[in-house]
Amino acid sequence: MVLRLDYRQPDFEARFAAFLTTKREVSADVETDVRAIVSEVxxxxxxxxxxxxxxxxxxxTxxxxxxxxxxxxEAAYRSADPDIIAALEFAHDRIVSHHQRQMPQDDRYVDALGVELGSRWTAIEAVGLYVPGGTASYPSSVLMNAVPAKVAGVERIxxxxxxxxxxLNPVVLAAARIAGVSEIYRIGGAQAIAALAYGTETIRPVAKIMGPGNAWVAAAKRQVFGTVGIDMIAGPSExxxxxxxxxxxxxxxxxxLAQAEHDAGAQSILMTRDAGFGEAVVEAVERxxxxxSRSETARRSWADFGAVIVVPGWDVAVPLADRIAAEHLExxxxxxxxxxxRIRNAGAIFIGRHTPEVIGDYVGGSNHVLPTAxxxxxxxxxxxLDYVKRTSILRLGAEQLQSLGxxxxxxxxxxxLDAHARSVSIRMNSRDGGLGQE
Amino acid sequence: MVLRLDYRQPDFEARFAAFLTTKREVSADVETDVRAIVSEVxxxxxxxxxxxxxxxxxxxTxxxxxxxxxxxxEAAYRSADPDIIAALEFAHDRIVSHHQRQMPQDDRYVDALGVELGSRWTAIEAVGLYVPGGTASYPSSVLMNAVPAKVAGVERIxxxxxxxxxxLNPVVLAAARIAGVSEIYRIGGAQAIAALAYGTETIRPVAKIMGPGNAWVAAAKRQVFGTVGIDMIAGPSExxxxxxxxxxxxxxxxxxLAQAEHDAGAQSILMTRDAGFGEAVVEAVERxxxxxSRSETARRSWADFGAVIVVPGWDVAVPLADRIAAEHLExxxxxxxxxxxRIRNAGAIFIGRHTPEVIGDYVGGSNHVLPTAxxxxxxxxxxxLDYVKRTSILRLGAEQLQSLGxxxxxxxxxxxLDAHARSVSIRMNSRDGGLGQE
Known part of the structure; x- marks a missing residue:
């Protein structure tokens, strides 16, 4: 039976707080195994x-x-169902259009004292994209991870x-081709992460590794972090x-149910002002x-982590929603x-009755990789922004050094810090450094 | 004796590659101790x-x-050397001006199909700022960490x-007052990080923790990551x-030497086209x-990790500099x-003979917290950007759902994913959901 919470219950706060801290993942302790695999690679x-x-x-191999x-x-692309290819290309174009608007602008200016300042953005040179095997091998995720890299100007994906x-899932290969992935290797697990981070004879290393994976992949990403950048470690969806x-x-x-079918650890929450409506939805879920097809997964997720929260009005719901800070908010x-x-904390908001979250998973144009948990x-x-980095620029002339020094x-x-002071004072006391040049 | 590398040496590539991977930090294994402290708090x-x-x-306490x-x-602020207060306020105002230009803009638009998309930025509600004690307790770092939070609109710092x-260092307290820090607690170490992440009776939890610290602090930040956000774990400067x-x-x-005096693990590298000039600099360093005052630290850093790299010309130097990817590049x-x-990888670039890196540490206006190692x-x-987060917005009407569905x-x-498909198809097949509303 799915959890019901009612704001008017006297113990609501305690129950809501407990609900928020429910752990939805068992993280397998694979640190040692992964360390051995990484050092072997x-x-x-x-x-x-x-x-x-x-x-x-x-x-x-x-x-x-x-x-x-x-x-x-190429063969995978050509042999795939043309409807799927058309849908991927439709999604791809929408994702490209939306992400092009996210490109940050360089900034360079001279302030009132004549000091030149700037922020310069450049693409990361090479990124790795982990794609899981099996049922979690989603072509849509290939687009979502690779397109922003391409838009950012990353040369090697x-x-x-x-x-x-x-x-290999041919639709995944087709999606990679559509997104402009540069190289594909048929390896997975912690060993693939190690290869991306440190390189091998065949695989040149990358500077950042993105994409979801199982406990081994997540642990390997954590271990190579520092040598390369990593994206966030995604938890189950909500x-x-x-x-x-x-x-x-x-x-x-x-x-x-679209959320619940992802994973037994996924979480689906309904918040409503009408308990009767809540029950009608619970019945519809059962039906x-x-x-x-994935009813077993969805049923477990709904029973273990689903909830119906009845609130007296939206005013009290706003702070609750901010505490939930949902990955997806409809x-x-x-x-x-x-x-x-009025909502502050949410990965993505889907507004109105005709915007099911699923549109954002595939063809909305915004990214479906969103903050969980x-x-x-x-x-x-x-x-x-995850595929670029900023260099700040500073430029002073002799005069500006006198002002700021x-x-x-x-x-x-x-x-x-004496040497810090000297690095400035030595220039202030001898404008040409004793060598005659400005 | 400081390391000398010359591009023309036959074994240059091997020596340069080894130089790049030199480890400059011994990370103490404090995981277990830290785990006990965190769970105690x-x-x-x-x-x-x-x-x-x-x-x-x-x-x-x-x-x-x-x-x-x-x-x-207030007392610390009033009793501090007025010159120091004036310098902090000068630095503060310059940091504010520069960081105001970094505020990202919301974006909301309707595309050709009538789909509404958007990116909305909001400040993180509360952030924690760790300030080390002792000699590494830098007032300038208080400004550098707190000002961008304030500019972003973070309510609780x-x-x-x-x-x-x-x-407590009174200048650190004065800097906190100038920067607009909301609350200060006289605690440190892993226990302070745990208090910020989970809260105690006195300290309400925050959503993200920033600032440098020793091995215990770094390990605690890693352990609470997920419950709260953290900034990068900074290594020794270079x-x-x-x-x-x-x-x-x-x-x-x-x-x-300004770099070398920070830490025995700091790294100072000179790259020049003239071996004789390199030797002249080495002699000047010795003098x-x-x-x-911190000659012991600076001497160790220079001897252990410093380098003079002679290159035949700047063309070959550019890819080397990109591989070094220095925190600071003069x-x-x-x-x-x-x-x-032409340089792609650098945290900050200081251009010209009158722009010593130290200006950026204090009063340039740009941030001195930069990517190391x-x-x-x-x-x-x-x-x-480290103090705000983006929510994406999607809004379709019935017509747009027919286009994208x-x-x-x-x-x-x-x-x-059947339930995903149903979440869209159920709306396409019954435009009003059977309830009469659009």
Missing amino acids: RARGDEALHDFSQRFDGID RKLGLAVAAEEI VMVVPARDGA VLVMADPDNNPDWIAADL QLATL IATDDAETLAA RSARFSSGLSV PAAITLARAEG | RARGDEALHDFSQRFDGID RKLGLAVAAEEI VMVVPARDGA VLVMADPDNNPDWIAADL QLATL IATDDAETLAA RSARFSSGLSV PAAITLARAEG
Whole structure:
């Protein structure tokens, strides 16, 4: 039975607080195993990758090759269902258009004292993109991770994907081709992360590694962090739906289940002002579960982590929604726009009855890689900004050094840093450095 | 004797590659200790903080109070050297002006199909700022961490600073007052990080924790990451100076030592086209070391990690500089601007002979918290962006759902996600949801 919370219950705060801290993931302790795999790849390069691929994925990469050949990618693209290719290309173009607007602008200016300052953005030279194997191998995620890299101007986008028993999902290869991925290797797990971070004979290292993965992949990303950059470690997905009683309970139930079918650890929450509507949605969920191919996963997620929260009005709901800080927030209420404007913490907001969250998963144009597990309080979804970095620029002439120097020297001395002070004073006391040039 | 590398040596590539991977930090294994401290603070709150402060800092916070009172901050500000206060206020105003330009703009638009998309930026509600005690307690770092938070609109900026044997640096308190820090607690170490992440009776939790610290602080930040956001874990500082022979060797030596005096693990590198100039700088470094208050630290850093790299020309130097990806890059050459434009990886670039890096440490206006240890290949210095987060917005009407729906359904089915497909199709097949409303 799904959890019901009512704001008017005397113990609501305690129950809500407990609900917020429910752990939805068991993190397997794979640190030691992963450390061994990573150091093996660092030491033995390609040979280690071949051995691990044989052992974990049951494939002979010595024979097949680590790299997926251009012809293999091309063949996958050509043999795929044309409707799927058309849908991927439609999604791709929308994602490109939206992400182009995220490109940050360089800034260079001279202030009142004549000091030149600037911020200059450049793309990361090479990024790795991890794509899981099996049922979690989503072509849409290939687009979502690769397109912002391409838009940012990243030259090398290197994809790794495990080929369990030799098989690669052709739609994933097609998506990689559409997104402009530069290289694909049929490797996965911690060994693939190690190869991306440290390089091997075949695989040149990258500077940052993105994309979701299992506990081994996540642990490997944490271990190589510093040597390379990594994206956030994504947890199970979640949705919060705020809905008035004049919604069709079946629509709302479908949205809750779209989240629940992802993973037994996913979380679907309905917030409503009408307990009766809440019950109607619960009934609709039960009905729809019956005809779902992934009903077992969805049923577990809904039973273990789902919730219906009844609130007396949206005023009290806003701070609750901010504490939930949902990855996805659907607002299906009258004046949804006003309510959306009041919410501070959410990865993405889907406004109005005709904006199911699923549109954002595929074809909305915005990114579907979003902060999970309440991290929307302090972080953002994936964007072009994740593939660029900023260099600040400072330029003074002799005159500006005279203006800024004294304060710098005072602060350096206050901090006990003599050499800092000298680096400024030595220039102030001899404008040409004794060498005759300005 | 400092390391000399010459591009023309036959083994240059191997020596340069080894130089790049030199580890400059020994990370103490404090994971287990830190885990115990964190769980103690979670379990016992203020009481645990009192106990740890007594044990590690030798102070009785039960008597003194955890919070630093407003009067204490005010008194520190009033009793400080007026020159220092003036310099802090000068620096503060310049940092504010520069960071105001970094504030990202919201974006909301309607595309050709009538789909509304948007990116909305909001400030993080509360951030914690760790300030180390002792000699690494830098007032300038208080400004650099707190000002961008203030500019971003963060409402609560909570500072923690250990008061070893009861003493707090009054200039640090003054800087906090100038920067607009909201609350200050006299606690430090892993226990302070735990208090910021989980809260205690006295300290409400924050959403993100920033600021440098020792191995215990760094390990605690890693452990609470997820519950709260954290900034990058900073390593020892470094500078790369690219200088022509027509510079005063004393100026360049002063800059190298300004970096070296920070920490025995700091790194100062000179890159020049003239071996003779390199030797002149090495001699100047030796001379200046003699009169430096922190000469022992600077000497160790220079001997262990410093380097003079001789290159035949700047063309070959550019890719080397990009591999070094220095936190600070000083360019003191003819046409420094052109050379700067060719460098891709650097935290900050200081252009021209009158822009010593130290200006950027204090009063340039840009931030001095910058990516260390080659991480400028994939990350940026601290900015307003670190204190805000983006929510994406999507809004479709019934018509737009008809346009976008089919591709979403195709992709959902290709990924085996039935409930995803249903969440869209159920709305397409019944425009009003059976309830009569649009």
